[in-house]
Amino acid sequence: MPDAPDRPALADDVLAGRRRAVARAITAVETAAGDGAAGDLGGADALVDALYPHTGRAWRVGVTGPPGAGKSTLVDRLVGAFRARGQTVGVVAVDPSSPFTGGALLGDRVRMDRWAEDDGVFVRSLAARGALGGLSEAAEAACDVLDAAGYDVVLVETVGVGQGEIDVAETTDTTLVVLVPESGDAVQAMKAGLMEVADVFCVNKADKPEAGRLVRALRQALHLRAAAAPPVVTASALNDEGVGGVVEALDAHRAGLDAEATREARLRRRVRRLVEAQWRRQFWAGGRGAALADAVAALDPAERAPHRLAARLLAAPPAPSVEPGRGGVEREA
Ligand SMILES: Nc1nc2c(ncn2[C@@H]2O[C@H](COP(=O)(O)OP(=O)(O)OP(=O)(O)O)[C@@H](O)[C@H]2O)c(=O)[nH]1
Numbered sequence: 362m363p364d365a366p367d368r369p370a371l372a373d374d375v376l377a378g379r380r381r382a383v384a385r386a387i388t389a390v391e392t393a394a395g396d397g398a399a400g401d402l403g404g405a406d407a408l409v410d411a412l413y414p415h416t417g418r419a420w421r422v423g424v425t426g427p428p429g430a431g432k433s434t435l436v437d438r439l440v441g442a443f444r445a446r447g448q449t450v451g452v453v454a455v456d457p458s459s460p461f462t463g464g465a466l467l468g469d470r471v472r473m474d475r476w477a478e479d480d481g482v483f484v485r486s487l488a489a490r491g492a493l494g495g496l497s498e499a500a501e502a503a504c505d506v507l508d509a510a511g512y513d514v515v516l517v518e519t520v521g522v523g524q525g526e527i528d529v530a531e532t533t534d535t536t537l538v539v540l541v542p543e544s545g546d547a548v549q550a551m552k553a554g555l556m557e558v559a560d561v562f563c564v565n566k567a568d569k570p571e572a573g574r575l576v577r578a579l580r581q582a583l584h585l586r587a588a589a590a591p592p593v594v595t596a597s598a599l600n601d602e603g604v605g606g607v608v609e610a611l612d613a614h615r616a617g618l619d620a621e622a623t624r625e626a627r628l629r630r631r632v633r634r635l636v637e638a639q640w641r642r643q644f645w646a647g648g649r650g651a652a653l654a655d656a657v658a659a660l661d662p663a664e665r666a667p668h669r670l671a672a673r674l675l676a677a678p679p680a681p682s683v684e685p686g687r688g689g690v691e692r693e694a
């Protein structure tokens with residue numbers, strides 16, 4: 362890359378681990394990605410690029426599962442467990458007040474408040490409304506910021522509902538899927554696509570009846586799918602029981618990771634996502650949205666053919682007068 366821009370001043374402050382800089386940097390990437398411009402973070406993209414070479418040290422752990430499974434309660438316990446062994450922890454809670462779930466963001470904050478006095482913990486809620494790809498980019502960039510700032514572990518909580526949120530699981534090294542007896546059976550998890558992303562399963566609320574049944578059903582379903590099934594552990598996050606077992610299972614997954622291969626695969630996926638988002642935006646910004654509307658309106662219903670219309674749009678050059686607008690995503694780095 363011949364003309365890499367100078368490193369933004371904010372990047373230096375993030376690298377020095379300054380909390381206010383970390384907060385500002387996450388806001389920058391969140392806002393940019395939330396504008397639906399996943400492939401073009403405006404000023405924030407230079408920031409991410411400047412930080413990226415300083416990432417790769419943190420262990421990124423995704424925590425996902427159905428609404429109300431106890432993810433936040435468990436994340437809070439995991440923070441305690443990691444702190445107890447001297448690790449610093451960043452937490453990214455992907456805003457559950459997304460159109461999919463309508464959960465309680467305030468609850469996350471209240472529970473996490475007990476870490477406010479601890480310099481070794483940084484908690485942040487993330488809201489990337491709109492663009493699906495934008496959610497992954499926002500979460501991944503927020504992890505980059507925390508990683509570059511020196512946090513040893515970065516926990517990412519997402520509600521495992523909807524593809525966009527499950528995609529976030531692909532941006533972490535280790536994915537913990539939290540299920541609860543009342544969320545139904547293993548089939549439910551399979552439908553939601555959670556089986557594919559799980560490295561470790563935790564059946565939470567083990568203090569409730571039916572937890573044992575879910576564990577058995579889950580193990581059975583997993584072994585039917587693959588010989589090397591992810592481990593299933595139980596916990597009662599509320600009562601702080603079984604958390605050590607969860608940490609052990611997570612550690613075991615990390616120990617088996619090829620860190621460099623994981624990192625490269627993730628980078629490939631991310632660049633692909635950024636290119637596709639940018640491409641899509643540019644394509645439709647080139648006056649083609651209007652061209653499509655005109656073409657559909659002009660054609661006799663008997664002559665409308667989806668494939669022919671698609672081919673025509675793809676073949677037509679973009680209207681030269683239309684700038685592929687940046688949609689107001691220029692902002693401070
Ligand atoms: N009985 C029992 N309740 C629990 C346990 N863990 C969490 N809860 C309760 O379950 C409810 C939801 O917990 P959260 O930690 O907010 O769940 P969440 O998965 O983060 O919820 P969303 O982010 O809204 O999807 C709260 O009332 C918790 O106190 C547990 O181990 N046992």
Ligand SMILES: [Mg+2]
Nearest residue numbers: 432433457469
């Ligand atoms: Mg939560």
